[in-house]
Amino acid sequence: MSEETRQGAPSTGAVGPATAPGPGPPTGLGGSHVGRRALLGFAGLGVAGILVGAKVQSALDGPVSKVDSALGGLGGIGALVPGSDYFRIYTVTASLPAIAPSRYRLRVDGLVERPMTITLDDLRARWPRTKLVHLFQCVTGWQVPDVHWEGVRLSAILDAARPRPGATALRLYSGDGVYTESLSLPQARLPDVLVADRMIGDDVSAAHGGPVRLYVAPMYGYKSIKWLDRIEVVDRVVPGYWEGFGYPVNAWIGGVQPT
Ligand SMILES: Nc1nc2c(c(=O)[nH]1)N[C@H]1C(S)=C(S)[C@@H](COP(=O)(O)O)O[C@H]1N2
């Protein structure tokens, strides 16, 4: 078991209630229910699954103790942790969903003229593909610079589904059955919001939310819902998982929308 899971990310204090972990791995401190469940999940995954990303190789070779120092002594929301440029793998459930690429389906429904179901093959062959390079910033402070992403713009999918009059927002659902996220329609239509099936030069791994996750470049990592399997178009913003613990619904990195 890794230090990462045992210690977890500290709460961002002022923003979340003391008992709620920040949008990172549940803390497990004080034996919280969520923490214990996550612990079991990570136990099945093993250390190899916990540190994946820009610095994976070195992280896999050595002990994971550097995670502790990276996460120690955080300041407020979005405080930067220098030298912490590798991904942590987060989940709020007891296990990481294992979704076979051939069985993957993305449902688009709710207030749309044309509800649809998109397979992974569709996403790769029938939709305009977009690549972008952008930093990934978790609200707890760690960031990974220059992450390569590839997929289909969420705006393209929305244009095809045709939101009906009265539609103002999206509810996004994860194949883990628990995690949700929200975006207003204007946010969802930003050009750097991707339904991503590739990241860091490879197919999105199961640990990173594959086969398909969302990537919301201008916002904190908690908006980038993993194992994305449903987009519901709705008439009002319904706060997502972490937003229910007090984190901002409009999660612009640094608090302001980039222009
Ligand atoms: N389904 C799901 N999506 C999720 C999360 C999660 O726990 N479950 N954590 C979020 C947070 S807080 C961050 S920072 C990123 C982390 O992505 P990674 O696990 O690929 O590093 O995923 C986001 N999407």
Ligand SMILES: [Mo]
């Ligand atoms: Mo996060």
